[in-house]
Amino acid sequence: MELVRSHILICGGTGCTSSGSEVLHEEFDEKLAQYGLDKEVKVIKTGCFGLCALGPVVVVYPEGAFYSRVKKEDVEEIVTEHLLKGRIVKRLVYDETVHEDSIKSLNDVNFYKKQQRVALRNCGVINPENIEEYIAVDGYQALGKVLTEMTPAEVIETVKKSGLRGRGGAGFPTGTKWDFAAKSVNEQKYVCCNADEGDPGAFMDRSVLEGDPHSVLEAMAIAGYAIGANQGYIYIRAEYPIAVKRLQIAIDQAKEYGLLGKNIFDTGFDFDIEIRLGAGAFVCGEETALMTSIEGHRGEPRPRPPFPAVKGLWEKPSILNNVETYANIPVIFNKGADWFASIGTEKSKGTKVFALGGKINNTGLVEIPMGTTLREIVEEIGGGVPNGKKFKAAQTGGPSGGCIPASLIDTPIDYDSLISIGSMMGSGGLIVMDEDNCMVDIAKFFLEFTVDESCGKCTPCRIGTKRLLEMLDKITKGQGTLEDIDRMEALCYHIKNASLCGLGQTAPNPVLSTLRYFRDEYEAHVVEKRCPAGVCKALTSYVIDPEKCKGCSACSRKCPVGAISGEIKKPFVIDTTKCVKCGVCMETCKFGAVVKK
Amino acid sequence: MKSLAELQALKQKAIENVNLRKDREDGVRVVVGMATCGIAAGARPVMTSFLEEISKRNLNNVAVEQTGCIGLCRLEPIVEVYTPGQEKVTYVKMTPDKVARVVSDHIVNGQPVAEYTIGAAGM
Numbered sequence: 169m170e171l172v173r174s175h176i177l178i179c180g181g182t183g184c185t186s187s188g189s190e191v192l193h194e195e196f197d198e199k200l201a202q203y204g205l206d207k208e209v210k211v212i213k214t215g216c217f218g219l220c221a222l223g224p225v226v227v228v229y230p231e232g233a234f235y236s237r238v239k240k241e242d243v244e245e246i247v248t249e250h251l252l253k254g255r256i257v258k259r260l261v262y263d264e265t266v267h268e269d270s271i272k273s274l275n276d277v278n279f280y281k282k283q284q285r286v287a288l289r290n291c292g293v294i295n296p297e298n299i300e301e302y303i304a305v306d307g308y309q310a311l312g313k314v315l316t317e318m319t320p321a322e323v324i325e326t327v328k329k330s331g332l333r334g335r336g337g338a339g340f341p342t343g344t345k346w347d348f349a350a351k352s353v354n355e356q357k358y359v360c361c362n363a364d365e366g367d368p369g370a371f372m373d374r375s376v377l378e379g380d381p382h383s384v385l386e387a388m389a390i391a392g393y394a395i396g397a398n399q400g401y402i403y404i405r406a407e408y409p410i411a412v413k414r415l416q417i418a419i420d421q422a423k424e425y426g427l428l429g430k431n432i433f434d435t436g437f438d439f440d441i442e443i444r445l446g447a448g449a450f451v452c453g454e455e456t457a458l459m460t461s462i463e464g465h466r467g468e469p470r471p472r473p474p475f476p477a478v479k480g481l482w483e484k485p486s487i488l489n490n491v492e493t494y495a496n497i498p499v500i501f502n503k504g505a506d507w508f509a510s511i512g513t514e515k516s517k518g519t520k521v522f523a524l525g526g527k528i529n530n531t532g533l534v535e536i537p538m539g540t541t542l543r544e545i546v547e548e549i550g551g552g553v554p555n556g557k558k559f560k561a562a563q564t565g566g567p568s569g570g571c572i573p574a575s576l577i578d579t580p581i582d583y584d585s586l587i588s589i590g591s592m593m594g595s596g597g598l599i600v601m602d603e604d605n606c607m608v609d610i611a612k613f614f615l616e617f618t619v620d621e622s623c624g625k626c627t628p629c630r631i632g633t634k635r636l637l638e639m640l641d642k643i644t645k646g647q648g649t650l651e652d653i654d655r656m657e658a659l660c661y662h663i664k665n666a667s668l669c670g671l672g673q674t675a676p677n678p679v680l681s682t683l684r685y686f687r688d689e690y691e692a693h694v695v696e697k698r699c700p701a702g703v704c705k706a707l708t709s710y711v712i713d714p715e716k717c718k719g720c721s722a723c724s725r726k727c728p729v730g731a732i733s734g735e736i737k738k739p740f741v742i743d744t745t746k747c748v749k750c751g752v753c754m755e756t757c758k759f760g761a762v763v764k765k
Numbered sequence: 766m767k768s769l770a771e772l773q774a775l776k777q778k779a780i781e782n783v784n785l786r787k788d789r790e791d792g793v794r795v796v797v798g799m800a801t802c803g804i805a806a807g808a809r810p811v812m813t814s815f816l817e818e819i820s821k822r823n824l825n826n827v828a829v830e831q832t833g834c835i836g837l838c839r840l841e842p843i844v845e846v847y848t849p850g851q852e853k854v855t856y857v858k859m860t861p862d863k864v865a866r867v868v869s870d871h872i873v874n875g876q877p878v879a880e881y882t883i884g885a886a887g888m
Contacts, residue, residue, distance in 0.1 A: 171813060171816040171817060171820060172785065172816075173785075173812070173816050173829045174785070175785050175786055177786065208813070208816070229785050229786045230785050230786075230794075230828035230829070230830055231830055250831075251831075252799065252804075252831075253799050253800050253801070253804070253831065253833055254796075254797070254798075254799040254800075254830065254831025254832040254833055255800075255832070255833040293783070293786060294783060300775065300778075300779040300782065301779065301782060301783055303772065303775050303776050303779050304776055304779035304780040304782060304783045305783060306776070307776075308766070308772055309769075309772065309776075312766075312768075312769040312772050313769070316768075316769055425766055425775075426766040426767070427766050432766065433766055433767065433768060433769065433772075434767045434768060
């Protein structure tokens with residue numbers, strides 16, 4: 169009999185995998201064998217722990233020691249010290265968990281304290297490639313209960329009662345969506361899962377699929393039972409190789425255990441799931457385009473109505489939910505709709521996962537109850553803005569969303585409050601910006617993205633976003649006029665009102681929201697020909713402060729274009745006609761004499 | 766999968782594999798001194814005996830952990846048993862033979878085995 173006394177959990181999410189967690193796995197296996205511990209210590213690959221900034225993450229149980237930034241060379245020390253002699257290697261433990269001579273529970277660390285992991289409940293806890301571990305943490309209980317004890321109408325009623333809204337961004341009530349599809353009469357219906365996560369910097373859905381793929385499969389089967397479908401499709405981008413692989417393993421295992429396939433739980437209910445790979449077009453995250461792509465056509469949206477609940481995939485009634493929405497479903501049945509509805513705010517129930525990025529100390533994945541304020545996310549969970557800089561704004565909702573300025577940092581995060589301040593929940597990207605970010609440049613960045621990703625089917629989006637980008641470009645080059653700002657604003661409303669699908673309808677949001685809160689920055693670019701944050705190259709110039717310059721010549725030796733000249737021990741000068749504004753001189757100067765203007 | 770009962774049975778079997786990973790605030794901790802002195806005095810067989818005994822009895826809420834040198838090398842192998850809300854009990858000069866009694870008397874029935882404790886060793 170195997171007598172395992174310790175588990176080593178190695179994060180196998182994409183973040184930690186790219187910082188080298190796979191090598192650690194091999195190294196642990198090797199060292200454990202070398203020290204004769206391989207029988208009593210088990211190494212398990214799990215999903216994302218959320219603290220990607222500190223990856224690769226390794227957690228050792230039963231002590232719960234949270235090792236961060238572990239390198240291959242550190243493995244032997246962990247094995248000989250911690251696993252052989254029982255001395256936790258403090259040097260490698262995440263600083264915040266070290267508490268006098270004991271180790272604090274992870275839940276007491278600032279990063280995790282305010283979080284409530286519902287959709288991510290199993291990420292970083294179980295081995296996603298082993299169905300039995302999912303079963304051990306109540307996996308497939310909800311499906312069993314639904315199939316053997318509930319009618320489809322009761323299932324839909326429970327989801328409605330929970331107050332769950334779509335986590336893909338728009339926030340449509342999930343139960344209502346299922347109800348529409350259930351009421352459409354047809355022999356063939358489909359359940360689809362949107363795993364085409366396209367927002368730049370967002371990785372919530374990927375982490376769920378990598379860390380807990382079975383929860384999505386289970387939820388899709390429940391949805392299938394509720395609406396009367398027996399076939400499911402998961403549309404996932406091919407850029408997520410780890411997620412695709414684990415999903416396929418999960419589907420195969422579920423079939424092997426009879427939790428997918430024919431006659432599940434001996435109830436006569438059949439349900440099967442297939443994976444469809446997307447090529448990464450942003451528009452394929454839009455529901456009609458996604459279904460068109462599953463059918464094998466070019467991913468372009470079509471007008472609604474008819475809505476997919478009436479005529480969706482292959483013109484059959486279909487539902488499409490986001491990965492995170494599905495991940496919430498099994499918990500709702502296991503813990504009850506009332507439990508779920510008790511979390512969050514009046515109109516936004518439950519939790520939301522955010523991919524926290526940008527100018528923030530704890531980059532990573534966080535899950536918070538709805539209604540948590542932006543301040544709590546940025547200052548407490550995120551650990552604040554690095555290098556003592558000031559928080560300027562947060563961007564939510566990616567290319568479809570908007571900015572929340574520092575003055576609104578106490579806004580509770582829920583669907584309706586975000587809309588009321590001109591942003592949106594979106595799928596969960598949350599990018600923090602500090603005083604060094606130029607808001608015009610940010611708007612331009614997102615617009616470049618939508619111009620690239622516009623499918624071209626409708627004119628307002630195809631041409632409108634292009635014209636909008638041209639005007640923004642003019643402004644960042646210091647060639648804009650005040651009329652341009654007004655024209656831009658007018659064009660934004662045309663694009664919003666006339667575009668065919670969500671991509672175009674939301675594409676102007678980054679421009680509109682930055683105009684709303686940072687109009688002064690636009691005006692500085694236009695009127696004063698100045699970029700206040702010093703980002704827009706055309707509007708900034710590097711100069712040497714003669715007071716501070718010691719005449720060491722370090723900058724002139726580094727300058728790639730020979731724009732800096734002067735005599736040793738006398739102040740140097742930058743020739744602005746030659747300068748390419750690369751900033752090397754500023755990094756080189758030890759005396760802070762080079763300044764951006 | 767043919768029934769909920771079948772799923773339950775599988776869950777019970779599988780739960781042992783993940784039980785170790787719970788954040789434990791309650792539950793008993795058995796801490797074995799495993800520094801060089803402890804290992805040399807035979808702490809490893811003691812620890813494996815604890816693991817065997819605990820899994821034999823299906824005690825889900827007991828964790829076996831290791832620790833470094835406690836400082837009393839001459840009394841190794843030393844094992845400390847922490848029960849929430851009670852003072853810790855320190856067993857000294859442990860052997861695999863003594864383990865079964867510690868588990869049955871102390872961990873299961875809450876009666877520390879006085880004659881194995883540090884007090885009995887004349888400290």
